[in-house]
């Protein structure tokens with residue numbers, strides 16, 4: 001196929017998963033450390049091999065997470081700087097480095113450890129069954145992504161954060177607007193992408209300012225209370241730190257998990273006999289869930305900022321350069337995974353990079369896995385057969401993307 005490095009910034013590439021995977025394979029094989037200079041963006045390096053990304057992530061003192069953290073057009077970075085004083089727009093854990101990052105991460109870290117997440121098992125199992133039971137009313141055919149997959153992880157995230165069910169649709173809409181700002185279907189009518197993002201951020205600020213007031217007056221047992229009242233490192237959080245914390249907890253966990261659920265189901269439906277195999281051996285649900293995350297890699301990249309000259313794979317990265325870590329490409333690296341381009345629900349060791357690696361590795365990884373496992377247990381209990389009923393449609397976005405529509409038909413047990 002006819003590729004150019006700059007295609008990495010083209011949202012359309014992400015709407016076509018077969019082409020995306022061919023592009024990633026081409027990058028890994030022929031341009032493992034590639035210079036991208038797409039029009040409208042500041043230049044950057046793209047790193048696509050598993051081992052090279054880990055080499056970078058092991059050295060956070062050389063590769064900062066902030067200030068440039070994801071791929072954004074220059075116009076959006078400028079608008080963010082103007083309105084928020086910071087080019088990433090949202091000042092969240094993923095753009096903060098060093099000691100302050102550790103302090104802030106420490107505020108909620110315990111909450112997300114496996115021993116605490118296991119306490120949520122019954123609650124999450126109930127929610128999984130509740131959402132899967134929507135199939136009872138959908139008459140044998142539905143859009144599995146829009147009718148089920150998006151809603152369940154959202155409810156889990158909102159329950160943990162402590163947001164009422166009545167505000168859920170608004171939160172889902174804002175997440176889609178935040179991550180899908182390059183998708184013409186999603187951008188607010190009559191606005192440029194930059195204006196759209198600024199408006200979305202302002203809506204978040206208005207919403208979470210109310211949450212802070214409420215939790216300071218009436219603390220509860222939820223993550224919003226930790227954020228509203230926390231003093232990490234014995235210091236008050238700045239308004240930007242607090243807002244960034246709410247937004248990352250509210251957004252990081254549901255579109256990503258939803259994309260893994262929908263993509264995992266699609267992979268199962270595409271492999272005859274595998275649903276029955278999974279149903280017959282429930283021990284495989286764990287490895288299946290992790291394979292679904294590797295396979296879909298909903299977070300396609302994060303950036304790192306070079307703070308001192310460094311040679312990577314024979315290429316000199318200079319202080320001040322920016323590096324895109326292509327988690328999407330690394331999860332299919334043949335050098336790291338046997339049969340990397342096959343979905344294997346019994347894959348053993350699966351040290352994929354879909355959750356990142358190093359100090360910023362996903363805080364919600366145990367929760368995400370538990371959610372996906374619970375969902376598929378519930379689904380396997382419920383459906384006798386489930387199969388595609390039209391083409392899957394993928395979000396056209398270079399940062400977080402995955403299936404946005406998955407028509408299926410099914411028969412219940």
Ligand code: HEM
Nearest residue numbers: 093094252253256257299302354355356360362363364368
């Ligand atoms: C960080 C992916 C689910 C919360 C990350 C990062 C990735 C990622 C790649 C690393 C950022 C970096 O390299 O700078 C995913 C995927 C998920 C998922 C693929 C689902 C399949 C969740 C869930 C939560 C969550 C359920 C829970 C709220 C976070 C937070 C961070 C993070 C707070 C920032 C950690 C830090 O910077 O210290 N995630 N995530 N994620 N994730 Fe997830």
